[in-house]
Amino acid sequence: MTSPTFPATAIFDWYDRHGRSLPWRHRWPDLAPAYHVWLSEIMLQQTVVATVIPYFLDFTRRWPEICDLAAAGQDDVMAAWAGLGYYARARNLHRAAGIVCAEHQGSFPDDVAGLRRLPGIGPYTAGAIAAIAFGRRSTVVDGNIERVLARYFVITTPLPAAKAEIGGRYDEILPPERPSDFPQALMDFANAVCTPRNPGCEACPLAGGCAARRAGTPEAWPVKAPKKTRPERRGIAFVATDSQGRAFMVSRPERGMLGGMLAFPSAGWTPDDGAYDPENPFANAPFEADWRMAGDSVSHIFTHFSLSMDVAVARYDGAGPPETWQKVRPASLPTLMRKVWMVARRQS
Ligand code: SF4
Incomplete structure (x- = not known):
């Protein structure tokens, strides 16, 4: 050629x-x-x-x-x-x-x-x-x-x-x-x-x-194939804090979204996280507590979908093994969870 x-x-x-x-x-x-x-x-x-x-x-x-x-x-x-x-x-x-x-x-x-x-x-x-x-x-x-x-x-x-x-x-x-x-x-x-x-x-x-x-x-140029529209998903994150100011956190599964990262428990936004029904928002909460909805939700764009994530907050002492309660270091969190923490913190 x-x-x-x-x-x-x-x-x-x-x-x-x-x-x-x-x-x-x-x-x-x-x-x-x-x-x-x-x-x-x-x-x-x-x-x-x-x-x-x-x-x-x-x-x-x-x-x-x-x-x-x-x-x-x-x-x-x-x-x-x-x-x-x-x-x-x-x-x-x-x-x-x-x-x-x-x-x-x-x-x-x-x-x-x-x-x-x-x-x-x-x-x-x-x-x-x-x-x-x-x-x-x-x-x-x-x-x-x-x-x-x-x-x-x-x-x-x-x-x-x-x-x-x-x-x-x-x-x-x-x-x-x-x-x-x-x-x-x-x-x-x-x-x-x-x-x-x-x-x-x-x-x-x-x-x-x-x-x-x-x-x-x-x-x-370059000529691009028409973009597929990005689907929208909805989910919820649960932020419980204790009397020492620590939050209940989990490590996400190695495979999947935010794999291996420290995160707040969540539901509805990936196939592995359990369903989210806004009519019954606390059905997949990690434990029973006095959950209430934070006023704002979080918007986040991933490559293949856009996410609107509601945030539930609770004050609770004593659920789960001690290592799940941690001081939140926002710099160590993925961006989505950093946004969730900012919304939750405004409620406390
Ligand atoms: S290479 Fe890019 S900037 Fe240069 S003439 Fe071509 S289109 Fe213009």
Whole structure:
């Protein structure tokens, strides 16, 4: 397949002048430690850079090397991850750290095939680590790079079906030099210039060859399959506090939503949590108490559904084993439960 010439040099020139300084980033010919690249890439899945930076700095301060992370307790890792969402990522992170330490003497595999055998590492993340930490010419296509290439080459197949075609285009344009810088340069460029809305075509170093610009409607790419509407769910969380100011809390099951995280008991919002009938709201309360509804409910958006969660509160002493009563540390809670706690606290 022939392809229009892609001016990689222009992207490198742009990156040298405007690329971001990020705590995990090194510039060619320096290569970033694989531990840092992996950690940042896992954190960046579904999360923006500004949110990730303080988490990355906190993780690398607590656990400077991957074997420090492997030796940490899972509860500590989950608590440090709280607020980043998608908690299966944190569990896989901890498992992968254990494997790298126990089976690879603390060094990550240095190619895509080896990296993909670690939990939580899919094709994109493996390609990114191989390129950025090991200087390999691997395929690295995230949503930002997809946008640039779909526009430059006017790829008319809708996403996600277009992913293979875009990956093929990436492999064609991948230059022999600076393999660790190339994907990072494209990502920064997509963020700053070829933005989803109002791309800066006037000053764009790719403008000369960009087919979407020639067509006059760059925002029309990438073409996306119509979105399914997000279903709505309703649930309830139960916040009991005792006379010492502690709350009744549980660890959520390892598998499923907010898996392994500390949470208030709840019902109705996942298949495993029991039903919720607003006409009979306390039917699934964790124990009998003087439950009453808090005035406000909590809204929260998950990828596949939006949730309206009512909040029931009670003052109670003595239910359950002692370890279920804990001082609430909001920073250690997933965001949904942090919101629940804020509503409950307004009632006390
Ligand atoms: S010319 Fe416009 S659409 Fe094309 S790559 Fe540049 S910013 Fe993106």
